[in-house]
Amino acid sequence: MTTGDPEPISDEARQAIEQELDGLRTERGRVAESLAGVGGDTAGDHADRADELERAERLAHLDTRIRDLTVRLHQADLAGPARTDQVGVGSSVALRFADGSEQTLQVGEVAEALDPTLVTVDSPLGGALLGRRTGDSVHYDTPAGPTTAVIVSIGGRAKGS
Structure with missing residues (x-):
């Protein structure tokens, strides 16, 4: 039912998104750090490579979610405050x-x-x-x-x- 135009969000929703972003960024830092320690050693077993692949996939998922939430906050900034004359998203x-x-x-x-x-x-x-x-x-x-x-x-x- 959204129009495709930037939609406002409530203060409570903004706070929840910002908290989620903080947690995602913290987790992303830990995952990226764990991948940075992975060297080019080809002597590792399949389990090590599977674990590395899993962490890389998790990093990609975190990056996507962080980007989506950042875009949503930017769109809310463009939309301005929620209307008070009629009900809309963010009201x-x-x-x-x-x-x-x-x-x-x-x-x-x-x-x-x-x-x-x-x-x-x-x-x-x-x-x-x-x-x-x-x-x-x-x-x-x-x-x-x-x-x-x-x-x-x-x-x-x-x-x-």
Whole structure:
């Protein structure tokens, strides 16, 4: 459901990405260091060469993930802050559910971690929220059946969140 244009991200998502990048860079340093010690000795056995290949593949995987996250942060910088006039990727949305409870959720592109306050744009609720404004009712499907919520605010916090 993303447009292909740079999308903003929430402060919480930015912090999570930056933490992940720090961990990946640390791990990359360890893996690269372990490979730097590998010489051109052809007397090594197959297990040594398999281990070297595995570490090289891990290094390539780490480089790809670091590049992807760095690009995502750059795109978020280009997009600027999340909108507060209508719901989009990166929005913080306070909702009132049919039972009267209120909760603040973050709208994200993908779930990077198990976060009960994150809804993705490809989920039923996330998709229903996109483009909506404060005061709008959204209708979406749940495993228990169709339900409705009202957008209390965009960019703020609901009571009890």
